Amino acid sequence: MIEPDFLRTTRTAYDAMAARYAELFADGLEDFPLDRAMLGAFAAFVRADGGGPVADLGCGPGHVTAxxxxxxxxxxxxxxxPEMIAIARAARPDLRFEVGSMTALDLADGTLSGAMARYSIIHTPPEQLPRICAEFHRVLAPGGHLLIAFQAHDDPSELAESFDHKVALAYRWSPDGVVALLTEAGFTEKARLVRAPMADERPFPHAHVLLTRT
Known part of the structure; x- marks a missing residue:
């Protein structure tokens, strides 16, 4: 299978600045209480349903996996x-980190109890997003939970708006549009948080959506 150009471009860009990225986000989410609250809710739902394996998809240097x-x-x-994965493995050798793409995950059907895609879809061309939504559904077990986060925009008539990200071309997404695609893929929305940008962030709202695989 021929790899899409956007994957090669994104990989090359993040490989080149992996060490700097890891340094910038070394404190995890200490200054992002609302983001941590959504992660806590996601974790609580997974634990309440008996636990099981959870994948951080687009984990970067592994700070949120930890x-x-x-x-x-x-x-x-x-x-x-691969450079991000090398940093993650060095920092947390007790955790599992693998190189892979959300377009074709090396995971068997229905093996995950939870999946998180925190700002991992932002470099995805809009026409590729349904493919990724289908992968989320494929790897999650029935009743499994998905937490997805992304920079947002508020025009419901447009699924995505491109912006000049510091690493590679990126997209802001309509929360309603993303939820509609995930609903079509077989998910049910449980909760949504749209927060204002923090002081050091670009002036865009940020959306966090928690869903369950039906």
């Missing part, structure tokens, strides 16, 4: 960038 582990989840990480 947070999921601290919340009592059997967490592992997947990222497109």
């Amino acid at each position: 947070l999921l582990d601290s919340l009592g989840l059997d967490a592992s990480g997947v990222d497109l960038s």
Whole structure:
């Protein structure tokens, strides 16, 4: 199968700045209480349903994977960038980290109790997003939970708006549009948080959506 150009471009860009990225986000989410609250809710739902494996999809240097582990989840990480995965493995050798793509995850059907895609879809061309939504559905067990986060925009007539991200071309997404695609893929929305940007963030709202695989 021929790899899409956007995957090669994104991998190369993140490989080149992996060390700097890891340094910038070394404190995890200490200054993001609302983000941590949604992660806590996600973890609580997974634990309440008996636990099981959870994948941090687009895990970068593994700082949020480690947070999921601290919340009592059997967490592992997947990222497109080999350099990011090398940093994650060095920082947390007790956790599992693998190179992979959300377009074709190396996971058997229905093996996950939870999946998180925290800002991992932002470099995805809009026409590719349904494919990724289908992968989320495929790898999650029935009743499994998905937490997805992304920069948002408020025009419901447009699924995505591109913006000049510091690493590679990126997209802001309509929360309603993303939820509609995930609903078509077989998910039910449980909760949604749209927060204002923090002081050091670009002036965009940020959406966090919690869903369950039906």
